[in-house]
Amino acid sequence: MSSRTETAVTPSVKEKKNKKTTLRTWNSNLLLGSVIPVLLLVVWEYASRAGWVASHLLPAPTTVIEEITTMAQEGELWGHIGITLYRVFFGFLAGSAVAVVLGAATGYNKTIHRLLDPMLQALRAIPSLAWVPLFVLWIGIGEASKVTLVAVGVFFPVYLNLTSGIQGIDRKLIEVGRMYNFTSLQQIRRIILPAALPSFLVGIRSGLSLGWMFVVAAELLGASQGLGYLMVFGQNTSAPELVIGSIILFAIFGKLTDEILKRIEKRTLRWQDNVENAS
Amino acid sequence: MLTVNRVSRIFQEGKAGFRNVDLSLKKGEVVGVLGTSGCGKSTLLRVLSGLDAGFEGDIQTGSDRPEEAFGMMFQEPRLMPWLTVEENISFGVKDKSRKAQAQELIETVGLAGFERHYPKDLSGGMAQRVAIARSLLNRPEILLLDEPFSALDAFTKMQLQDLLLSIWEKHHTTTLLVTHDIDEALYLCDRIVIMRGQPGQIESELFVNRPKPRKRGDVHLAQLKDEILSELDFTKR
Numbered sequence: 001m002s003s004r005t006e007t008a009v010t011p012s013v014k015e016k017k018n019k020k021t022t023l024r025t026w027n028s029n030l031l032l033g034s035v036i037p038v039l040l041l042v043v044w045e046y047a048s049r050a051g052w053v054a055s056h057l058l059p060a061p062t063t064v065i066e067e068i069t070t071m072a073q074e075g076e077l078w079g080h081i082g083i084t085l086y087r088v089f090f091g092f093l094a095g096s097a098v099a100v101v102l103g104a105a106t107g108y109n110k111t112i113h114r115l116l117d118p119m120l121q122a123l124r125a126i127p128s129l130a131w132v133p134l135f136v137l138w139i140g141i142g143e144a145s146k147v148t149l150v151a152v153g154v155f156f157p158v159y160l161n162l163t164s165g166i167q168g169i170d171r172k173l174i175e176v177g178r179m180y181n182f183t184s185l186q187q188i189r190r191i192i193l194p195a196a197l198p199s200f201l202v203g204i205r206s207g208l209s210l211g212w213m214f215v216v217a218a219e220l221l222g223a224s225q226g227l228g229y230l231m232v233f234g235q236n237t238s239a240p241e242l243v244i245g246s247i248i249l250f251a252i253f254g255k256l257t258d259e260i261l262k263r264i265e266k267r268t269l270r271w272q273d274n275v276e277n278a279s
Numbered sequence: 280m281l282t283v284n285r286v287s288r289i290f291q292e293g294k295a296g297f298r299n300v301d302l303s304l305k306k307g308e309v310v311g312v313l314g315t316s317g318c319g320k321s322t323l324l325r326v327l328s329g330l331d332a333g334f335e336g337d338i339q340t341g342s343d344r345p346e347e348a349f350g351m352m353f354q355e356p357r358l359m360p361w362l363t364v365e366e367n368i369s370f371g372v373k374d375k376s377r378k379a380q381a382q383e384l385i386e387t388v389g390l391a392g393f394e395r396h397y398p399k400d401l402s403g404g405m406a407q408r409v410a411i412a413r414s415l416l417n418r419p420e421i422l423l424l425d426e427p428f429s430a431l432d433a434f435t436k437m438q439l440q441d442l443l444l445s446i447w448e449k450h451h452t453t454t455l456l457v458t459h460d461i462d463e464a465l466y467l468c469d470r471i472v473i474m475r476g477q478p479g480q481i482e483s484e485l486f487v488n489r490p491k492p493r494k495r496g497d498v499h500l501a502q503l504k505d506e507i508l509s510e511l512d513f514t515k516r
Contacts, residue, residue: 172353172355172357173357173359175330175353175357176353176357176359176370176371177371178329178330179328179329179330179349179350179351179371180370180371180417181346181347182371190370190371191359194359194361195359195361197361270397271360271361271362271397271398271399272360272399273360273398273399277399
């Protein structure tokens with residue numbers, strides 16, 4: 001009994017120690033990881049100011065930041081950011097919702113899998129940009145066609161990961177549900193979906209990054225607002241600082257949204273027995 | 280309680296599974312099924328539990344709801360890794376009032392203080408304790424145990440065997456225990472059925488008329504073990 005209580009107490013002590021050490025390693029990682037980018041920035045700034053590169057092609061980092069802050073202060077920037085986030089958000093939501101329904105159905109039922117999977121795999125082979133003219137023709141140049149394009153991008157990774165996750169579930173766990181006479185719906189809700197959650201979250205994350213890629217495509221090809229449009233505008237008015245500024249903003253928002261999903265993933269997968277959760 | 284009448288389940292054109300098994304269990308009886316590997320003893324449990332429906336013959340339980348009469352404990356714990364110990368134990372229990380009994384069972388199997396731990400933080404023995412508690416919470420009329428301790432070390436195994444004995448003392452659950460461990464069968468069972476062959480058939484049956492708890496080094500049990508060993512004689516086909 002005493003040994004048992006001991007094992008119950010030790011983990012919490014370890015946790016505290018771990019937090020400290022992970023914070024320290026995190027800090028030193030951050031420091032080491034930023035050496036090269038900072039160096040590059042300095043060289044770039046210097047090269048641009050000293051006239052080694054033509055500043056109308058590659059403006060200095062400070063010029064880019066200046067441009068972004070002016071646009072932010074004038075309020076023009078927020079509209080572009082807002083509309084892009086809106087497109088990604090709703091496209092992401094719609095794409096993953098459809099993927100969950102179809103993925104769960106094809107993963108659980110062999111007949112549905114044989115019926116739908118070949119078609120979906122064939123559609124996946126179509127390059128993303130090939131959809132653009134068709135969507136514009138069908139749903140017009142408005143928001144709907146852009147959201148749809150993002151949704152198409154998000155759909156496939158979520159769908160693929162969810163079905164393969166479901167197909168990889170341990171048959172032994174399903175049998176436990178059968179011992180309790182679970183209905184199909186109970187099996188899906190109580191065993192299959194939680195067991196497929198890790199690969200589903202992988203799908204969600206790669207889906208989001210594809211969603212960002214597709215929103216750029218949609219906005220490059222036909223938009224009057226958005227970060228992608230800003231890039232085209234910068235190209236047409238030969239304002240490289242606008243293009244570079246948009247790229248940086250895309251990077252920031254992409255990283256930020258991925259980080260949110262990563263946090264959610266870590267929280268919901270605390271139970272996983274893997275290297276990351278090892279204490 | 281349970282009557283199995285000429286039940287067969289054959290695989291691979293008659294080379295695996297079991298044939299013509301007759302078996303009956305009285306209420307509260309603990310019966311062991313002993314046999315070498317491949318004699319179909321695990322298949323027998325899968326058929327009884329309803330996991331394998333492709334059998335011939337007749338299975339009768341004295342229960343009003345035969346589909347809920349059986350509780351099964353597998354060779355592996357088979358816990359849901361995303362649920363805590365507590366949630367795993369009350370997994371699949373529909374009746375809310377039963378959930379209160381979960382805490383009592385947690386204490387019975389010696390896991391108090393571990394309610395909120397995930398399976399990844401448990402040792403093999405502890406995980407199997409959770410599995411025992413889970414299979415008991417539904418109050419099955421017949422408990423099926425499929426080599427429940429074969430993956431554990433000798434000491435943990437003995438501990439859990441004693442745990443089973445104390446649970447039987449309390450609940451008098453009718454149990455069918457499949458094992459390949461002769462000592463385990465002799466220590467726990469009232470009656471032992473020996474299966475042999477491919478497909479397996481019931482070869483013989485012997486009663487262990489010794490009050491429980493028994494001594495592990497009991498001379499009578501040692502004699503019975505000799506008998507069983509000669510019965511199982513591995514050289515004869």
